[in-house]
Amino acid sequence: MSVPSRIWTHVDFEQDGKQSGCLHVPISTDLSAYGMLQIPLVCLRNGKGPTALLTAGNHGDEYEGQIALMRLARQLQPRDLQGRVILIPSLNFPAVAAGRRVSPLDEGNLNRLFPGRANGTPTEMLAHYVESVLFAMADVVLDIHSGGKSLDYAHSALAQRREDPAERQALDALLRVFGAPHSVFTSGSAGGGATTLYAAAAQRGIPALTTELGGGGTLDPAGLALAEQGVRRVLRHYGIAPTLPCEPAGPTQMLQSLGPRQALYAPEDGLFEPLVKTGEPVRQGQLAAYLHSLQDPLREPLAMRFAADGIVSCRRFPTLCVRGDALFNLAGPL
Template identity: 25%
Template sequence: MTPIDLERLKTGRHRIVLRVDAGPAQPPIEVPVHILRGRKPRPCLAVVGGVHGDEYDGIRAAQRLAAEQMPDALDGTLIVIPVANPSSFAAGQRPTAIDNVDLNRVFPGKVDGGVSERLAHTLTEAVLRHMDLIFTLHGGGAVTRLAWYLEFLDADTDTGRRSHAAAAAAGFANLIAFAPETEGYLLPALGRLGVPVIEGEVGGRGELHLGNVDYYLERIADVMAYLGMVPKRVRAAAMSFSKVWQNSDVMAAAAGVLQRDVELHQAVSKGQRLAVIVDVEGRELAELVAPFDGVVGGYRGHSWIQTGQMAFRLFVPVARGS
């Protein structure tokens, strides 16, 4: 698979299409890739939306970025993939529609694997592993509401330090330390290939909000300024400090209706009740409590919940050296 040759591209807009075999009797998956070659080839930033097809704020932000950013204003190259998983986008769902697999659980992919694995492999080999930094734009999907946060690779390596530095420059109030040993996720998978990744989470519940889109575009501009691709930006004092957390998910212990006691961004104490799950008769089947002190960073927005599904995502403080 031939990677993009940045040296040979002229300054300006370019577009290629990655094609992935979707199997017998299926048309190939086609992934449009927008290349905005600036005044020099590097640094090269990839902005990727639509790894999950129901996370619309990031998709729309990437679409606007590809259309609105002027290549001749860049010292470097910007590569934009608005929809990395067209199959899940067309179905309006999280997993790839063809094989019902979550694309963000199979990176870096396999050339001879299933459809989602082949898609991950193509994205990795044709584009992602050749980048100086990757910024993926996620959201809460169809049923989850999340606070805005940005994940970075929590590793004491050159790649981990570069990921953390880029995250700190991006302007998010909440940074999440992501474990490097986690398998299948794009962020650590590309980290093991030496490419720093930061992964945003903005929006959710299957909704598109223009304020969220604008927020993502602001954060992308901050990252481009950090890389020296555009002039440095003046940031409001309130956005100059970030807290570092780890995610801790609270799972449903029964199936039923989730009755929440807490709201997004609310501080909670270990042992505090977060919700109860009730059955068809209104009987309480399970009580969900906070396993740690922390802050509510997300919750399931659809009140019906199955056993083992995520009910809450808590931000748990992480002590880090200077």
């Protein structure tokens, strides 16, 4: 038996107009026994039509999507719509407020907790609400990410590969409409696998994509522009905002993630000296980086080489690394 969500909101999702409110997530602490974590929410509706669920701030140190959705929430008006748009620019709000990847309330990584738990930690409750309440209303889902403090990403949109031909066709169209330079199909074997927001939506048959639009824990202007225009193109494509101004999509390169087995990891602690940039093609055996020992300044740095041909989809951003840190991920032709 499914357990209903404990999260609630004053926003009426069936009401026409533009509403601004909060998701109220119950929390109980030493200083606030009956507290509520309040997550900003904007809902716009104009009659019947498809619904777009737009989220950012799933990881708190990723900013392109947060600013893009806040700007869209201010600009978009019900008269622009034939349907509904639900915008949550700072989905994991405690992480956003702290500038962290995970929530300081419970160390919850929201994008590793789907489908969540109705009676779990605050972050688990939030994943459960998105899964059980918001997905039920959505016809398309966009969860806007970038690399955060630990990664630098080539500008990409990602979708999880589906077996159903109609779902594959819808995802292919969605990626091309969004128009990132790289469109990457994932198998669910890397990163969060099936526990991410976009993977959970895809498992319900909802066309869903996520993005990686920069990194380093700062704002990438080109990534911000892509987030803004890509979301606008998707709203037009689905007929939700058919006259919304937007730029035409540029060409996209269709790729597939090569997964963790072809990624490059630090075999020991050290200082990471990358020799290639994100988006660059590489060959198997090509020198990828040097790893410099902290303990022995006279030791020659460890030369690290790529295990496969591909395109560098992301690399580690900080120089200091410890054993097991991911240094490079690769994508290859679809």
